[in-house]
Amino acid sequence: MSDTHAQTVPFVRETMLPPAQPPTNEAGAVSWLRQNLFSGPLNIALTILGLLTIYYLLQEIVPWLMRSVWEADNIAQCRQIVAERWGAGATGACWAVIRERWPQFLYGFYPQHLYWRPTLALALLFVALAPVLFSALPRRLMWFSLAYPFVAFWLLWGGSVFLPIMVAAGFVIGWAAYALLHRFGTIAAVAGAVLIPILWWLFLAGDLSRDLAGLLGRSAPLWLEPVRSDKFGGFVLAITIGVSGIALSLPLGIMLALGRRSDMFLIKALSVSFIEFIRGVPLITLLFTASLLLNYFLPPGTTFDIILRVIIMVTLFAAAYIAEVIRGGLAALPRGQYEAADALGLDYWRAQRLIILPQALKISIPGIVSTFIGLFKDTTLVVFVGLLDPLKGITDAVRASTDWKGIYWEPYIFVGLIFFAFNFAMSRYSMYLERRLKTDHR
């Protein structure tokens, strides 16, 4: 041992070396190119192929976009202008159709003098979403978020203000029933909180709101000009269905996910069969069911709004997917979290609400947002039950006019861009949320 290092000169470093620049071919653009695009024969071939593809696409699209026409009365005029400016045989984008028909893409056949109502509803939507999405905002704004669905309903469909108020009153009544019946046990309280509002809505709310409306007259602050559901179309329709579906499917999905993991056989069996059935059936089937079959089941004479029916079906569909996404998040939590919550004496609902769901939902954010994006895009399928979705319903309506017969790409690009803007915003928000909720410091 002692002479192993006999030859080694003792050494102590006295000055530390400063960091040096890397050699030029190891840093910067050249190195990046070499590593990522030209690292071997296969990679070089793929790079060249990729560049050629991009070039091919661009040389088709860019000139077409460069030759855009914004001012024309119909497609023939558009083509004429393109031919005049860029020579016969040239093709160009005819954005004049968007310029002339954009209100239809956004509002469908909603009465023109009432455009302000859906616009205001959308603006208020952002106000209502703000406290939900950003926790830094004062919590008191949540009251507006809770009231928003009723405000939006009234703005969109109009009629007497008492109808949404009476519907909202049902929720207050349910809450009061729960509070009053609580001392008779949880089951009594829940049953009361569910049944009493249903009775209220079925037998009292309609008549009461009609009577009040009749009593107080049909004047401005209490009465808005009613708009029938078949006037809805375009993005007013897509956003109405999409936002309602999103807002309703998340809580339903959570309940289904918890139900599927429940120890209670009946609840578990119901949740599993619901989820598997809904996921196993195409959305279109559900929409057809909504538009045709429900009429057979409902008592004759009841009118059950088609948009409402579609919202219910879209919600059920998305909820089944969300339930599975959340179930994945629940399964990912270590058993110790449940045990710690139990050991502290938290009951089932508190443990779920305070410990389990916040963590499980955080894990599930990407999946949940994907489902939301899918749901929003699927709203275009309502065209199959005769509603005017922006993509096919409205585009076909526009093309059906003699002026714009034969227009093809421009409406689709326009509608696609608007969908993209909404979905991209959702995707970015989910990434922001994941970053903000990252507390595990792994």
Add this chain to the structure above:
Amino acid sequence: MSEVIERQIDRSHMQVSDEVAIQISQMNKWYGSFHVLRDINMTVHKGERIVICGPSGSGKSTLIRCINRLEEHQSGQIVVDGIELTSDLKNIDKVRSEVGMVFQHFNLFPHLTILENCTLAPIWVRKTPRKEAEEVAMHYLKKVKIPEQAYKYPGQLSGGQQQRVAIARSLCMKPRIMLFDEPTSALDPEMIKEVLDTMIELAEEGMTMLCVTHEMGFAQAVANRVIFMDQGQIVEQNEPGEFFRNPKSERTKLFLSQILGH
């Protein structure tokens, strides 16, 4: 073997009273057809500090998890603080709020700060006002010597610190009984010491404690009784001096020679 316990133990408050804290009689438990716990009879008096040891798989964890019903027993009786554990959920929640539990892997809630971890149960189970709950939490965090970490998240703390937070979190519920399931076995040696110190302080204040642990130094210094389990049965129990010096059964001798032998 007791190199981790350096200090003098203050025994002035360590008094065992006649009052019964936990009474287990003729208790049996099966996992499926596997008989994990067999005919367990055990009485724990208020103020006792009991160490449970035994080979892996002998049912130590299962036994103490039955005491707050994290596991269900199939026959026999468990009475905690006068409340019998049956399938009645109200009783279970009552027992759980009186009995604190510390786990091998801490099981802190990673999405909450240290302070929130400590105030959660007092606020939601005991209905303590938030401000008061925070004061109590800070008091116990000071006691386990990490008040300065209160606003951090569990993931930012070392293992020993996390385990001390877990102890503080249990103490915030002002439990009458504390259960420990191998609280130090996931920790590095220097962290073991800080956690054991915390547990010793707790014992000095007269807390009724049941600890599953292989820290024999802790058992000798603090416990008033050591229980040795094997194959789901209580094989031997004695006060620690006798237990270590004169183990009666062959199994105990073998076990002790294995863990103290080197």
